Amino acid sequence: MPALPRPSQGPGSRYTARAAATRHRSASPTDISALTRRLTGRDIWLARMLHEHRVLTTHQIARLAYPSPRTAQRRLRTLHLYALVDSFRPLTATGSAPEHYTLGRTGATLLAAHANLDPAALGWRPSATGRIAYSPWLGHDLGVNELLTHLAAHTRTARDTELALWLSERSCARRWGDIIRPDAYAHYREGPVVLPFFLEYDTGSQPLARVEAKLAGYAAFTTADGARPALLIHTRTASRDQAIRRRLANPARDLGLSIATSSADFTTTTPWGPWWSPLSAADSQRTTLTRLATHFTHLRPANAVEPSDADTPLTLPVPPLPPSPEASS
Incomplete structure (x- = not known):
């Protein structure tokens, strides 16, 4: 160009x-x-x-x-x-x-x-x-992709781990745009434990009131048995992380949401590590994605992620990793 x-x-x-x-x-x-x-x-x-x-x-x-x-x-x-x-x-x-x-x-x-x-x-x-x-939004898009590519790449070498699903913001909007518009949706598995989660990648450009307003949509998003995926909020800095935690603690509790937060000051290149803190006054210790899945109760994968007759080759989820290694061209 x-x-x-x-x-x-x-x-x-x-x-x-x-x-x-x-x-x-x-x-x-x-x-x-x-x-x-x-x-x-x-x-x-x-x-x-x-x-x-x-x-x-x-x-x-x-x-x-x-x-x-x-x-x-x-x-x-x-x-x-x-x-x-x-x-x-x-x-x-x-x-x-x-x-x-x-x-x-x-x-x-x-x-x-x-x-x-x-x-x-x-x-x-x-x-x-x-x-x-x-x-x-270039920096925002790259930040989301940086987080998820590190997570997907980890599963190439870590035994019995998998990023089974990774949907982009556009794919999420296609499926659930009338309720929520997360920056990504993913399923991370380690052993028998699976964490289904929505991702909100916060760059600090939105006022806290607008971040809080998104919670109502996530609270309305439930599966048939009333459960839902976790919501991970990733921020640029630890200070922004703390500001979000103070603002969202009470609304998240009242709405019954399973939220954990972290920031680039912690996650660096290992987002699966012990960098995520549940949004709960009772237990705010940082922990891993796998332990989040056992910490939160009643987590369930989102609806409408399985292929259907309405899907085309362009709307089907793309595997986060390529096909089996091939000879270099």
Whole structure:
């Protein structure tokens, strides 16, 4: 994509999106039939992930699907050449940001063909990467994806663990948008213990009153037996975490919600660890995701997550990890 002018103010003033200048590719569309022997199951999975989660960095993609960042970079350069993916790199005040990947023109055509749809039905436009690069929610989206990719990558090496389901904000809105709009929904399993949870990723930009107002929707969201998933609230800083805990403690108790909070000051790269504190005056000690599942009673998975006749290949949940490892291309 061509470089975009930097706005004089607002989120876009902090960075300029640019495609990797050294990655030359043909201006004419790639015939997807010519790629049938070149694309692997992992490549198609990546296209689906980018459609589902909008933007992933090189590091996030590498930890999910490749043995090393260098292997990921090599394959991503090839996929960029095919236009399966697009990329941009934010301009940072110091240092260098990793490449950020989005769904490319060929990727959108490929997914549409798999679903027997017109590419326009995906909502993809040539300006899609630019809109994501300058979106005021870019940092929020990357934060959500950073948390969940670390959790998914952990299950690649940790014995008897699994991130069985990971739905994006868009998928959640499609299913439950008339009641709640969480930033993600997931099932994390360790051994026989499963934690179904909604995620609210708080960047500190919303007033506390608005955060509190969301609780009524989560309280209305119940399964047939009156239970519901847990609600995890992740904040940028420990001070914001404490402010949210003070504000939500009484409403959460009155509504019967199972809430735990943490912040980037604690979770770092191990969100499954002992960083989550139940929102309860009786027990506010930090604990792991697995122990949260046993701490909270009456947790149940959300409704409407199983595939149905109304689903299409584009609305089915995307597995958080790619197909079985394949030979590097």
